[in-house]
Each structure stands twice: as C-alpha cells, then as structure tokens.
Amino acid sequence: MTTQAVEPAEVDDLLSRRRGPVEQIQHLLHRNPALSPLIVLVLAIIVFGIISEGFLRPQALSLLVQQMAVVGALAAGQTLIILTAGVDLSIGMAMVLASLVMAKLAFDGVPGVIALLIGIVVAIATGLLNGFLVTRINLPPFIVTLGTFSIFTALSLLYAQGQTITLNPGAFLLVTGSSLRLGPVSVTWGVILMLLLFLVLGFILHTSAWGRHLYATGDDREAAQLAGISTRKVLFSAYAVAGLCAGVAAWIVAGRVGGADPNAGLNYNLLSITAVVIGGTSLFGGRGSVVGTLIGALIVQTFNSGLALAGVDPNYQVLATGILVILAVAIDQWIRRVRG
Known part of the structure; x- marks a missing residue:
C-alpha cells in the first residue's frame, strides 16, 4: 500500500480553510507588508477627495508628490537601517x-x-561614521545616531555660521527644483530622482545577495552569522547606503528651497521614520519593503495636505501623524504574531 505525498500547496490550502476570516487577513498582511499601507492610502485619498473640493485636482496631487520627495528619499535610506532592526535619528541632519x-x-x-x-x-x-560606531564599537544604533544628530547639527550651524545660503537662479544644484510638464501635471526632476532611488533600491533588495543578507541580519542576526553571513559588513554597508540616500535628498532639498538652510532638517528625522513605519516595515527588523515606504511617505503627505485643504488646525495634522504611527506599530505587532 502506497502513501500519496501531500504537496505544499495542498497543505497551505488545508491550513487556510481552518483559519477564520481574521486569521486569513493576518496571514495576507504578513505575506504582503505593503498591502495595509496601500489600503490606508486609497481610503485617505477617497475621504479627502470627498471633504476637500480641490484635493483631487492634478495640480494639487502633483504638489503633494513634490512636497514628499525629500522625505521619500530620506525614508528610502531609513528603510535599510530599520530592516536591520536599527534606527537612524541623524539622517535628516546628515542631509542638511x-x-x-x-x-x-x-x-x-x-x-x-x-x-x-x-x-x-x-x-x-x-553614514560611515554611524556604521563604524554601531559595528566596530558595538554601540546601540539609537544612542549612536542620537549623538551624531547633535554632532551634525552643530557642524551644520558652524559651517554655515547660522546663515541660509541662497543660490543664483540657473545654478546646477537647482535642477532638481525645475519642473517637467506631463499634460496637466507638473513633476519636478527631484521627484523623478526620488523615484529612481526607490526603483534601484527595490531592485537591489529583492534580487541581490546583499538584499537577502540584509533581511536575514534584521530578522535574526545570530542565525545569519551561523549561516555564514558577515553581519558586520552588512550593517556597515547599510549605513553607508543610507548616507548616500541622504546625499540624494540634499540635492533634492537644495532644488526645492533654492539653496540650503541649517535649520531645515529638524523634522525630517522623525518624518522619515514615520514614513517607514506607516509603510509596513517592522521596527524589529527583517520585514518590509521600499515600496511600502514610498506608500507610507505618500500617506503622511496626503494627511498633511488633505487636512490643510480642509482648513484643519495644523496642530491636528501633527496629532493625526502621531495616531498613524501608533496604529502602524500596533498592526505590525499583530501581524508578527501570525501562526502557521
């Protein structure tokens, strides 16, 4: 008498039949980290489109994307750090x-x-300084980047002597602020540069050995080491690439503001973390994607722009962002408890 082997697909089908509706949603969100922020983004666009008459106009939507380009570029680098179960509190001031x-x-x-x-x-x-302190001195990423945040802030103020630098019109660095007309929509080269950054990082993370090692290091560093992965090199390179993303963001912000402002980056650190967390990347590492981060950055800017067009007090815009972060972390904790 022979026993017929059960295919893995059949096992998954049997398990899914035993799960209730809530557990099926939990498993679906676990397999697709970018799905929950995508749902939030679509709902937010629909709601603000209803309550704000001009929200869905092409000009308003193009302005929304332009406003999130700097945060998006920074969030792309922040995603790499958070995927390793770290955090970079200095990336905004590194950009400045x-x-x-x-x-x-x-x-x-x-x-x-x-x-x-x-x-x-x-x-x-x-980024190399942060990576060195984390991987060679073995200091916690939170403490390291909190310290370098102050260092980079002081260096920025000393270097610029507290003055804003305004570039002459036509300067090369202002290219990212110039617009490209696509029908009724105006898109800046800074937005295009940000999207290219996401495209390249997404491709590398999902097709290269380095990307797989980055996820493995964030998911379980000890297991990754036992598998032969040099986790120190992976972490060090992640901070270096995050620094590169800060450099790209610096070019984008120079084009947007027409120069450089030493006081411009105070909120960008938290906004980049917010975009990553809302985008479905786990603060515990090993789970998430740059696609989710891009959606998360769009969600943050959608709420800010939508509430502003609706005439809501700016303080409530900050309140809404805080609520979104807490909900995103709570959903992440629930998804991580997935079984089977």
Whole structure:
C-alpha cells in the first residue's frame, strides 16, 4: 500500500480553510507588508477627495508628490537601517550638512557637479561614521545616531555660521527644483530622482545577495552569522547606503528651497521614520519593503495636505501623524504574531 505525498500547496490550502476570516487577513498582511499601507492610502485619498473640493485636482496631487520627495528619499535610506532592526535619528541632519556643503561650495564658485559630488561624499561619510560606531564599537544604533544628530547639527550651524545660503537662479544644484510638464501635471526632476532611488533600491533588495543578507541580519542576526553571513559588513554597508540616500535628498532639498538652510532638517528625522513605519516595515527588523515606504511617505503627505485643504488646525495634522504611527506599530505587532 502506497502513501500519496501531500504537496505544499495542498497543505497551505488545508491550513487556510481552518483559519477564520481574521486569521486569513493576518496571514495576507504578513505575506504582503505593503498591502495595509496601500489600503490606508486609497481610503485617505477617497475621504479627502470627498471633504476637500480641490484635493483631487492634478495640480494639487502633483504638489503633494513634490512636497514628499525629500522625505521619500530620506525614508528610502531609513528603510535599510530599520530592516536591520536599527534606527537612524541623524539622517535628516546628515542631509542638511551635505546640502550646506554643496550649496556653499557652489556659491563660492566651485563647479556645480564637483560641489554636488563633494556634498554626497560628506553624506556618505556621515553614514560611515554611524556604521563604524554601531559595528566596530558595538554601540546601540539609537544612542549612536542620537549623538551624531547633535554632532551634525552643530557642524551644520558652524559651517554655515547660522546663515541660509541662497543660490543664483540657473545654478546646477537647482535642477532638481525645475519642473517637467506631463499634460496637466507638473513633476519636478527631484521627484523623478526620488523615484529612481526607490526603483534601484527595490531592485537591489529583492534580487541581490546583499538584499537577502540584509533581511536575514534584521530578522535574526545570530542565525545569519551561523549561516555564514558577515553581519558586520552588512550593517556597515547599510549605513553607508543610507548616507548616500541622504546625499540624494540634499540635492533634492537644495532644488526645492533654492539653496540650503541649517535649520531645515529638524523634522525630517522623525518624518522619515514615520514614513517607514506607516509603510509596513517592522521596527524589529527583517520585514518590509521600499515600496511600502514610498506608500507610507505618500500617506503622511496626503494627511498633511488633505487636512490643510480642509482648513484643519495644523496642530491636528501633527496629532493625526502621531495616531498613524501608533496604529502602524500596533498592526505590525499583530501581524508578527501570525501562526502557521
């Protein structure tokens, strides 16, 4: 008498039949981290489209995307850090420091391309410093980046002497602020640059060995080490790439504000973390995607723009963001308890 083997697909089908509706939703969200923020984004667009007459106009939507480009670029780098179960509280000020360096060099007569490259090198150096302190000195990421946040803030103020740097019209660094017309919609080159950044990072994370190692390190660092993964190198490289993302964000913000402001990055640290968390990336590491982060950044800006168009007090906009973060973390905790 022979026993017929049960295929894995049949096992999954049998298990799904035993689960209740709530458990099936839990498993669906666990398999697709970007699904829950996508649902929130669609609902938010529908609601604000109903309560705010001009919200769904092409001009308003294009402005919304332009406003989230800087946060989106920073959140792309923040995603890499949070996937490793860390956090970068300094990435916003790293962007400000890099933007000041490139803007001041360009203002002093250095060719724009060279000024841009030097600024990006400065941004990468901030990531390398964070990575060195986390991987070689074995300090907690929270403490390291809290300290470097203050360091980068002080360096920014000292370098710019507390002054805003305004670039002349037509400067190379302002290219990211110029617009490209696509029918009724206007899209800046900064938005296109941000989308390219997400595209490249998403491709690398899901097709390369480095991406798989990054997820494995964040999911269980000890198990990753036993599997032969050099987790120190993975962590160090993640902070370096996050620094590169800060450099890209610095170029985008320079084009958006017409120069550089030493006081511009105070909120960007928290906004980048907010976008990542709302986008479905787990604060405990090993689960999430840059697609979810992009959706999360859109959610944050959708709520801010929608509430502003509805005439809601700005304080309530901050309140709404805080509620979204708490709900996102609560949903993540619930999803992580998935069984079977």
